[in-house]
Amino acid sequence: QKEVEQDPGPLSVPEGAIVSLNCTYSNSAFQYFMWYRQYSRKGPELLMYTYSSGNKEDGRFTAQVDKSSKYISLFIRDSQPSDSATYLCAMSAGTTDSWGKLQFGAGTQVVVTP
Amino acid sequence: EAEVAQSPRYKITEKSQAVAFWCDPISGHATLYWYRQILGQGPELLVQFQDESVVDDSQLPKDRFSAERLKGVDSTLKIQPAELGDSAMYLCASSLVAGTPPYEQYFGPGTRLTVT
Secondary structure (H helix, E strand, O other): OOOEEEOOOOEEEEOOOOEEEEEEEOOOOOOEEEEEEEOOOOOOEEEEEEEOOEEEEEOOEEEEEEOOOOEEEEEEOOOOHHHOEEEEEEEEOOOHHHOOOOEEOOOEEEEEEO | OOOOEEEOOEEEEOOOOOEEEEEEOOOOOOEEEEEEEOOOOOOEEEEEEEOOEEEEOOOOOOOOEEEEOOOOOOEEEEEOOOOHHHOEEEEEEEEOOOOOOOOOOEEOOOEEEEEO
16 A cells, blocks of 8 residues: 555546545655645745644645645635646655655646636 | 756667667756656666765666766666666756755756667
């Protein structure tokens, strides 16, 4: 079983809709939770990161972490065609011997149709 | 805006041949990572450098893969001999010196390798 599970999609939504993405994980040592966006034929770019449980908002993006359920979410409000990409969750224990070691989900492909 | 540079962008090679990828991180970034991303999967860390030293290469198939960062700046990842299962995107990323996690990793555009 993978440490991080993510539905690969594709997830197709109309422009303006809310996109809801999520990941589950099994390693209770994870403390740092990140969302990366990856456009086709490009490298991933960091969208947001959250430490421990709670919510974080940045413009149209909201990240939520529920450590008790080992479940994280990313919401994209007022989705635009330019949001069409693959969204990867990533996690890290953030301990001295694991700094920089990110465990990625498989990525969810999102398609926003005009 | 500073970016991570990688070359080549695409590489087609026959199995049993040698192949090498090059990465130039963002200037001043002491930490460099090589990832492998198989189609439909997330990136998997192969090796992490802090300056010229290897910090983590636990997932690097050392019988055929090697990585170096001799002067602590650019880096080369080599595969010899290449196998069909090595077909994937090879991503390089860099970040500032390890400090407060998660210190953002900046990814390059990747090298897409096809082994025939």
